Amino acid sequence: MRTTDLIASAVSSTFRSKTRTILTILAIFVGAFTLTITNGLGTGINRYIDDTVTSIGAEDVMTVTKTADATNGIADTGPAEYNPDSIASGQPGPPGASVIALTPDDIDTLGGIDGVLAVDPTKSVSADYIEYADGTRYVLSIGSLIPGQTVQLAAGAEPDGDSPELQVVLPVSYIEPLGFDGDDEAVGKTVTIAVTDAERTQHLVEATIVGVAEPTLAGASSVIPNAALTDALFSAQNTGVPTDEQQRYASASVTFADGATDEAVTGLKDRLADAGYTGTTVADQLGSFKTVIDAIVLVLNAFAVIALLAASFGIVNTLFMSVQERTREIGLMKAMGMGSGRVFSLFSLEAVFIGFLGSAIGAGIAILAGTALSAALSGALLANLPGLTLIAFDPLSIVWIIVLVMGIAFVAGTLPAARAARADPVESLRYE
Amino acid sequence: MKAPIISVTDVRKSYGRGANRFDALRGVTLEIFEGESVAIVGKSGSGKSTLMHVLALLDQPTSGSIELEGVDTTTLRGRALNRTRNKTFGFVFQQFFLTAGSSVLDNVVLPMKIAGVGRAERKRRGMAALSQLELADKARNKAVDLSGGQKQRSVIARALVNDPRIIFADEPTGNLDTSTGGVVEDILFELNREKGITLIIVTHDEDLAARCDRRIQIRDGLIIDDEAVAA
Ligand SMILES: Nc1ncnc2c1ncn2[C@@H]1O[C@H](COP(=O)(O)OP(=O)(O)O)[C@@H](O)[C@H]1O
Numbered sequence: 001m002r003t004t005d006l007i008a009s010a011v012s013s014t015f016r017s018k019t020r021t022i023l024t025i026l027a028i029f030v031g032a033f034t035l036t037i038t039n040g041l042g043t044g045i046n047r048y049i050d051d052t053v054t055s056i057g058a059e060d061v062m063t064v065t066k067t068a069d070a071t072n073g074i075a076d077t078g079p080a081e082y083n084p085d086s087i088a089s090g091q092p093g094p095p096g097a098s099v100i101a102l103t104p105d106d107i108d109t110l111g112g113i114d115g116v117l118a119v120d121p122t123k124s125v126s127a128d129y130i131e132y133a134d135g136t137r138y139v140l141s142i143g144s145l146i147p148g149q150t151v152q153l154a155a156g157a158e159p160d161g162d163s164p165e166l167q168v169v170l171p172v173s174y175i176e177p178l179g180f181d182g183d184d185e186a187v188g189k190t191v192t193i194a195v196t197d198a199e200r201t202q203h204l205v206e207a208t209i210v211g212v213a214e215p216t217l218a219g220a221s222s223v224i225p226n227a228a229l230t231d232a233l234f235s236a237q238n239t240g241v242p243t244d245e246q247q248r249y250a251s252a253s254v255t256f257a258d259g260a261t262d263e264a265v266t267g268l269k270d271r272l273a274d275a276g277y278t279g280t281t282v283a284d285q286l287g288s289f290k291t292v293i294d295a296i297v298l299v300l301n302a303f304a305v306i307a308l309l310a311a312s313f314g315i316v317n318t319l320f321m322s323v324q325e326r327t328r329e330i331g332l333m334k335a336m337g338m339g340s341g342r343v344f345s346l347f348s349l350e351a352v353f354i355g356f357l358g359s360a361i362g363a364g365i366a367i368l369a370g371t372a373l374s375a376a377l378s379g380a381l382l383a384n385l386p387g388l389t390l391i392a393f394d395p396l397s398i399v400w401i402i403v404l405v406m407g408i409a410f411v412a413g414t415l416p417a418a419r420a421a422r423a424d425p426v427e428s429l430r431y432e
Numbered sequence: 433m434k435a436p437i438i439s440v441t442d443v444r445k446s447y448g449r450g451a452n453r454f455d456a457l458r459g460v461t462l463e464i465f466e467g468e469s470v471a472i473v474g475k476s477g478s479g480k481s482t483l484m485h486v487l488a489l490l491d492q493p494t495s496g497s498i499e500l501e502g503v504d505t506t507t508l509r510g511r512a513l514n515r516t517r518n519k520t521f522g523f524v525f526q527q528f529f530l531t532a533g534s535s536v537l538d539n540v541v542l543p544m545k546i547a548g549v550g551r552a553e554r555k556r557r558g559m560a561a562l563s564q565l566e567l568a569d570k571a572r573n574k575a576v577d578l579s580g581g582q583k584q585r586s587v588i589a590r591a592l593v594n595d596p597r598i599i600f601a602d603e604p605t606g607n608l609d610t611s612t613g614g615v616v617e618d619i620l621f622e623l624n625r626e627k628g629i630t631l632i633i634v635t636h637d638e639d640l641a642a643r644c645d646r647r648i649q650i651r652d653g654l655i656i657d658d659e660a661v662a663a
């Protein structure tokens with residue numbers, strides 16, 4: 001029998017017992033649908049993270065902090081000892097976490113470490129409010145822009161790090177409350193930012209809006225100043241603090257060679273560790289983020305695969321019934337000279353075809369449903385995360401899912417197919 | 433005298449083992465010549481079907497030898513055996529064994545499909561066989577919708593579509609009324625006369641046996657009578 005005829009025969013016998021085939025396909029459909037959706041979830045979220053990488057940080061920069069013995073306020077064996085150099089962490093971490101501040105000496109040490117091209121201490125500023133033209137005052141958090149980092153702009157330009165002018169980029173969400181008519185209107189206007197120093201005196205700093213930023217995963221409500229504005233705010237905030245205590249930084253940005261290999265980055269981290277510092281690249285931060293998402297997706301996928309395994313018993317059952325019903329036909333075909341191998345192929349192909357139908361329909365409907373769901377969610381629940389397609393589909397992984405399901409179907413089909421292949425024509429054709 | 437197309441020497445076939453052992457054939461020796469029509473008759477359970485299955489290489493005898501055109505069939509294995517069956521034999525069964533849901537044409541072309549004949553060629557030869565049996569107008573019908581006589585004619589069309597040398601028929605008229613059975617018999621003997629196809633017919637029916645060149649009677653797995661039928 002020619003392979004094309006074999007396939008055609010398998011396909012047509014699949015449709016011979018429609019109800020049974022449809023029920024089996026439905027079972028596979030559920031598994032394939034789930035697998036496609038969970039995979040799409042992983043693809044969507046990871047793609048979003050990749051897209052926002054540049055807004056989280058540049059690739060040739062790592063954040064360096066001083067390594068502390070117990071950075072967590074809640075130490076394992078009772079309260080942590082007081083450290084006068086300890087300050088609240090600007091880095092994400094558990095509440096109560098603090099880090100040991102970097103001093104100008106530390107900055108110098110870091111600059112001397114092999115492989116470090118530049119060190120920029122991160123000046124963390126906590127401002128009181130922002131105001132435009134004596135309007136309503138709003139609280140804000142001051143973000144920072146590592147050199148090389150970009151913001152996704154809705155209007156205007158990025159803050160100019162080299163400009164002596166005090167510049168700021170506002171998130172879209174601040175534009176209307178502050179009293180601007182639109183994003184483009186706001187660009188070029190002057191806003192006032194208030195900071196309080198150590199002696200409870202409030203200082204007002206004026207800055208020009210140069211751009212309006214789309215909110216991202218990195219910071220939905222951070223106001224991003226340029227270097228000149230950061231310095232101005234930092235010194236206003238430190239008014240009255242003794243000079244030798246002014247320069248305390250929670251972290252510093254260390255720039256290393258662009259395009260450094262993983263080994264080079266690891267080497268640099270080791271040298272930093274030897275000197276008593278901890279270096280974290282953007283890849284590290286994202287890496288752990290992605291690892292969590294991948295792990296969740298893996299668990300979800302495991303459920304989908306369990307559903308598929310359950311469905312594969314449906315395939316076994318369907319094919320056993322098919323073999324049973326077609327004993328005579330199989331016997332006749334063998335009597336007419338059809339080899340056992342071909343009989344095996346015929347039934348295996350039938351299983352694979354059922355798998356193909358279930359997975360193709362499952363994946364197809366999952367794509368439609370997922371796309372509709374992401375569209376609906378991005379307008380409502382996830383409106384604060386523009387650019388996030390919650391469930392995204394990658395053609396290659398869809399193909400993989402279909403191939404995987406067909407593979408499972410093939411394995412499920414081998415048992416009934418082997419029974420058909422073993423059938424003795426004389427036994428099948430006997431009557432009276 | 434012509435060389436025999438099938439030559440059987442002391443063939444035995446037993447089922448089961450030990451106490452359950454049953455000897456269905458107990459030493460059968462016979463020769464069948466090309467173009468002959470042979471009736472195998474006997475009571476139910478006498479071993480007719482078993483002999484036919486052994487002759488058609490569907491079953492292996494427990495002992496003894498079968499030569500097909502002088503070739504010892506024990507040397508035929510796997511693919512070669514399948515090819516031989518496909519090319520040399522046509523089968524007609526009492527129970528028809530048509531695939532109910534498929535079209536008559538699809539049923540008829542099955543042996544060619546197994547042989548790997550192309551689609552167009554299959555259709556051409558399938559239609560030719562159906563025309564020969566006056567069933568061309570039923571080609572698209574489902575097999576299940578045919579009458580008994582039409583079914584058996586389809587089965588004969590299927591048996592001869594690959595131009596076989598030998599047609600094996602196991603009770604070909606067993607499920608048909610006398611007149612339809614007569615038509616089917618006429619067709620088989622016409623094929624035998626005009627195309628020289630060897631006919632080996634297993635039957636209960638003495639009238640059918642009487643139309644054959646030869647009548648081989650079996651009882652309890654042994655040939656008790658093998659004679660040319662006086663035409
Ligand atoms: N697979 C088998 N196992 C045991 N006995 C069998 C088997 N097949 C056939 N027989 C026995 O062999 C004998 C001959 O059977 P068969 O050739 O079918 O007879 P018939 O002449 O009616 O066609 C019968 O008694 C039958 O019961």
Ligand SMILES: [Mg+2]
Nearest residue numbers: 432480481482
């Ligand atoms: Mg019988």
